[in-house]
Amino acid sequence: MQTNLSPAARELPRAADAERVLRSCVHCGFCNATCPTYQLLGDELDGPRGRIYLIKGMLEGGEVSEKTREHLDRCLTCRNCETTCPSGVSYHELLDIGRAEVERRVPRPLGQRLLRAGLRQVLPQPRLFGALLKGGQTLKPLLPASVQAKLPARIAAPGVRPAPRHARRMLILEGCVQPGLSPNTNAATARVLDRLGISLDAAPRAGCCGAVDYHLNAQEAGLDRARRNIDAWWPALQGGAEAIIQTASGCGAFVKEYASLLKDDPAYAAKAREVSARTRDLVEVLRELPLEELRLKDTPRLAFHCPCTLQHAQRLGGAVEGVLQRLGFPLAPVPDGHLCCGSAGTYSLTQPDLSRRLRDAKLDALESGHPEVIATANIGCQSHLDGAGRTPVRHWIEILDAALAAPTHP
Structure with missing residues (x-):
């Protein structure tokens, strides 16, 4: 695509990235065929090709309005x-650049600013989020229906995490909302990996991966969180920890981008490359292990929802399904498995109507094969789908952990 950035746009920090992405687009429109919002709304400007044109026009000096932002x-x-x-x-790179520029040029209404500021203050703080979650569950009958729908109907107790005892050690990102909404996910991960000869180490100084800030257009704040995590993980990585395991695919996708996001930071570029290279989604670790050593007592029929951050960002579509099939779980077919469930980080809160429509369509597809339970690999998808109150939705590692027979200790 021919492009001619305005003098002002050429001064932007990522001007070269914007020009590279714009020039790689050939207008073919194949992207619209698989875009959930284009399929739902039928508007060219609500598909990737149309949004690319909007960003191109803005960076070439064209007018920008609230419709552009919408x-x-x-x-x-x-x-x-x-x-x-x-x-x-690399559409997502251009979108980040375009959103940041629109945010600068078109101020949001007060209500939107307050919502986004509130999300940035609450979601990355596990203790604050956990306290508000408990309060919300206590007062649930008194809350508006829209808020009640966001509160989980059940939270599985985490159980015991095994003490570190193996020579092979890995770190795990605890996450922000996952400890409150699904505390058993990382505990189950620790138990399964312990059986397979890997111990998980805590990195208590690590916090939010930065995705919440970054994708709400507070990009520098997101990068600061990335730097703090690198500092928290670095001593353990240098001390023998093999990898940083992610059980939330959204966090994993973002941490794997640290290398790109911090490539121009002289103090962190090299460390960011190392951290991204050693970040692993849980399935990347498990699929390389001797799964036949695990003894399962129960294998319910599952439908697997592959999060967008796993299949499109990390390009690990089919990986979890492969592990589950190796273990003997019967998998129900899922039509249009490539389409988004509508969770998309904070999207279900900032775009609730579209999000609900996408969720209901996804649940119809997932339930079409009559599964006993729906499995997924990202806390956002899990809580969003489970909030509909239909077929139960759990992280796939919890289902695997629950299916294991009693351990036999050496």
């Missing part, structure tokens, strides 16, 4: 279009 806000950042694109357009 079309960019409606994007889920599911990156389905990147999986489909024959030209390898």
Whole structure:
């Protein structure tokens, strides 16, 4: 795509990245065929090609309005279009650049600013989020229906994490909302890996991965969180920890981008490359281990929802399904498995109507094969789908952990 950035746009920190992405687009429109919002709304400007045109026009000096912001806000950042694109357009990079520039040029209404500021203050703080969650459950009958729908109907107790005892050691990112909404996920991960000869180490100084801030257009705040995590993980990585395991695919996708996001930071570029290279989604670790050593007592029929951050960002579509099938779980077919469930980080809160419509369509597809339970790999998807009150939704590692027979200790 021919492009001619305005003098002002050429001064932006990521001007070269914007120009590179714009020039790689050939207008083919294949992206629209798999874009959830284009399929739902039928508006060219609510598909990747239209949003690229909007950003291009803005960076070339064109007018920017609230409608521009609305079309960019409606994007889920599911990156389905990147999986489909024959030209390898890194659409999400351009979207981040475009959203930041729109945010600077078109101030939001007060209500939107307060909502986004509140999300940035609450979600990355596990203790604060956990306290508010407990309060919400206590007062649930008194809360508006829209808020009640966001509160989980059940929270599985985490159980015991095994003490470190193996020579092989890995770190695990605890997450922000996951300790409150699904505290058993990382505990189950520790138990399963312990059986397979890997111990998990805590990194208590690590916090939010930075994705919440970054994708709400507080990009510098998101990068600061990335730097703090690198500092927290670095001593353990240098001390023998093999990898940083992510059980939330959204966090994993963002941490794997630290290398790109901090490539121009002289103090952190090299460390960011190392951290990204040693970040692993849980399935990347488990699929390399001798799963036949695990003894399962129960294998319920599952439908697996592959989060967008796993299949499109990390390109690990089919990986969890492969592990589950190796272990003997019967998998129900899922039509249109590539489409987003509508969670998309904070999207279910900033775009509730579109999010609900996408969720209901996804649940219809997941339930079409009559599963006993729906499995997924990201806390956002898990809580969003489970909030509909239909088929139970759990992280796949919890289902695996629950299916294991009693351990036999050496």
